Amino acid sequence: MALSTSIKKRLTEDWRSVFPQMVIYDSMWLMRRIGPLLQGVLLEKTQDGSCYCPTLHIHTFSRPLGYVALNVAQPLLTVRTRASEYIKVLHHDKHFSEGAKRLAASSLLPIEGDISLDEVMAAYRSFETFPASDAPFSINYFESAISLHAWCGQINRGKQALEEYLEVITQWPDRVIERLGSVDKWRSDMLAVLANPDAIRETAEQQATVLKATTLPFSEFRR
Structure with missing residues (x-):
């Protein structure tokens, strides 16, 4: 299923409610800047658009890459198997809040402040x-x-x-x-x-x- 612009925007805004120091950087992508770093949450959708996997990451400005690299990429993991967890778009309202809080708690770096x-x-x-x-x-x-x-x-x-x-x-x-x-x-x-x-x-x-x-x-x- 192709995701409409309005659905992508709603999904991203929902996740921003859990990561308030970040803003919408691009479609299904939140970001904030810390000096020479970017820290973001990318909602990586599956090819068919039916699911997405939220992934925390950083990017270092001090190397001239010209694109945002997903360094220290931490996808949301399942509680039982610790495999990447995909949230079905149809079940987003039911599952995103709990998943977002788990992702935030698992971050290897502070998600707000310096x-x-x-x-x-x-x-x-x-x-x-x-x-x-x-x-x-x-x-x-x-x-x-x-x-x-x-x-x-x-x-x-x-x-x-x-x-x-x-x-x-x-x-x-x-x-x-x-x-x-x-x-x-x-x-x-x-x-x-x-x-x-x-x-x-x-x-x-x-x-x-x-x-x-x-x-x-x-x-x-x-x-």
């Missing part, structure tokens, strides 16, 4: 063991973490994190490491990121403009 660098780093570490996590073998999280340290001006901490990440990467299967090219080059690239915090902050502001996020509700990213 967020700190330490909280994001803790969320990255916790996400590695999250059901259906794509964190294992994903360089994405390491690069986001390094760029956030640079944005915060936490250069020494960023270098320490880089060395920890390199220890992890060298334990990855060869087929995964090959995708990076050279580990030494990746290390040099990340050191260059840490050496240019002003450039990272400029990138973050440019990305906020590109992704039309400059008017979103804003909270501070604590260093």
Whole structure:
């Protein structure tokens, strides 16, 4: 079943009632901004439009991707099996409120107010063991973490994190490491990121403009 614009709007507004610090960013997508981060709830509909799976996520502005990546993606999970839970659109009124409260309670990051660098780093570490996590073998999280340290001006901490990440990467299967090219080059690239915090902050502001996020509700990213 194709979802009409009015139904999509109603579903999104219902979810916003549980996430009041977020606003409608796009169709079936809530968002707020925390410094160099976006935090959102995407109502991912099935191909036939009969169901949707609400998913919490963050996105880091400090990398010039040009699109919103669903990092630390936490879908609503079933209570019994911890598999992704889909809500039938026809049963939305009956189930969304309880599901929204469960999703909010499960968030690895605060869903309102400021967020700190330490909280994001803790969320990255916790996400590695999250059901259906794509964190294992994903360089994405390491690069986001390094760029956030640079944005915060936490250069020494960023270098320490880089060395920890390199220890992890060298334990990855060869087929995964090959995708990076050279580990030494990746290390040099990340050191260059840490050496240019002003450039990272400029990138973050440019990305906020590109992704039309400059008017979103804003909270501070604590260093």
